Amino acid sequence: MNFIFRKMTLDDLEQVVAIDQISFSLPWPARSFFFEYDNPVSRCWVADLDGRVIAMMVGWLFVDDIHIATFATHPDFRRQGIGKALFFHTLKSAKAEGARTAFLEVRESNIAAIEMYRQFGFIENGRRKGYYKDNQEDAILMSLGHLPEDE
Ligand SMILES: CC(C)(COP(=O)(O)OP(=O)(O)OC[C@H]1O[C@@H](n2cnc3c(N)ncnc32)[C@H](O)[C@@H]1OP(=O)(O)O)[C@@H](O)C(=O)NCCC(=O)NCCS
Incomplete structure (x- = not known):
């Protein structure tokens, strides 16, 4: 499957909120995603398949620790390795910014x-x-305790 990872944009928020709502019994209010989009400590990523958001991730980077805030794959795309790949991407990118540990x-x-x-x-x-x-x-x-090395 030809998906890519990219930073979340404002245009993604409607799809991100929809994934959140279908994935969690206590979804975030939409305004939380707007807040996180602008929050300097937030790292917001999506997996994009031909312009469709199929997974999303919000992490908080606190100095050398990445805290996973929310993370979900759209139900139609689960069990295909997308969650694992997005999670790896988030950890790797946090590591490039100086993170050493992760918490959730x-x-x-x-x-x-x-x-x-x-x-x-x-x-x-x-x-x-x-x-x-x-x-x-x-x-x-x-x-x-140690973020993963490149595969
Ligand atoms: C958790 C979640 C993000 C995984 O996303 P995904 O894209 O389906 O994940 P992957 O296909 O990359 O699977 C990664 C690993 O997760 C585990 N896994 C995923 N779905 C599973 C299931 N239904 N049962 C058991 N293990 C499962 C497996 O270890 C799998 O590795 P494997 O395929 O090598 O066995 C997805 O199930 C989801 O969105 N759940 C609802 C939201 C949620 O719970 N988010 C996490 C909050 S802490």
């Missing part, structure tokens, strides 16, 4: 995402009890 939170029931993070070498190092307000599910805290 994930629902404990989100087996697909947890599997992927483990593949990257993330380890679980904490949890926030009842973090998700829709069902009081715990958040698993995961971190990666």
Whole structure:
């Protein structure tokens, strides 16, 4: 599949919000994506297939740590390696900007995402009890001590 990664633009936001809404039980309000688009610490990426946004990622770069804020692949395009490739792209680009470590939170029931993070070498190092307000599910805290080398 001939997709590319590029920085999110204002024109992408409608599609990004749609992916967010279809992917999460507690989606972000659209205004959060507008805010992140302009936030100097944010790194906002999309996977683009012939002009269509098929995956999106927002990370926060805090000095030498990239914190994954939100990340999803459109349901029609899952299990095709796009999420993994976008995640790798985000980590690699954060590394080029000086990041050394990565951090994220994930629902404990989100087996697909947890599997992927483990593949990257993330380890679980904490949890926030009842973090998700829709069902009081715990958040698993995961971190990666060394960002990946180029493949
Ligand atoms: C998590 C998510 C982004 C993965 O995107 P994707 O494009 O389908 O991911 P990939 O095809 O690159 O798969 C990467 C790895 O994730 C894991 N994975 C993905 N879907 C899975 C599933 N349904 N069950 C188990 N593992 C799964 C596998 O380890 C897979 O590697 P493999 O194909 O070599 O086995 C996608 O499922 C999604 O958008 N989920 C809803 C939003 C979400 O949960 N985001 C993460 C919030 S922390």
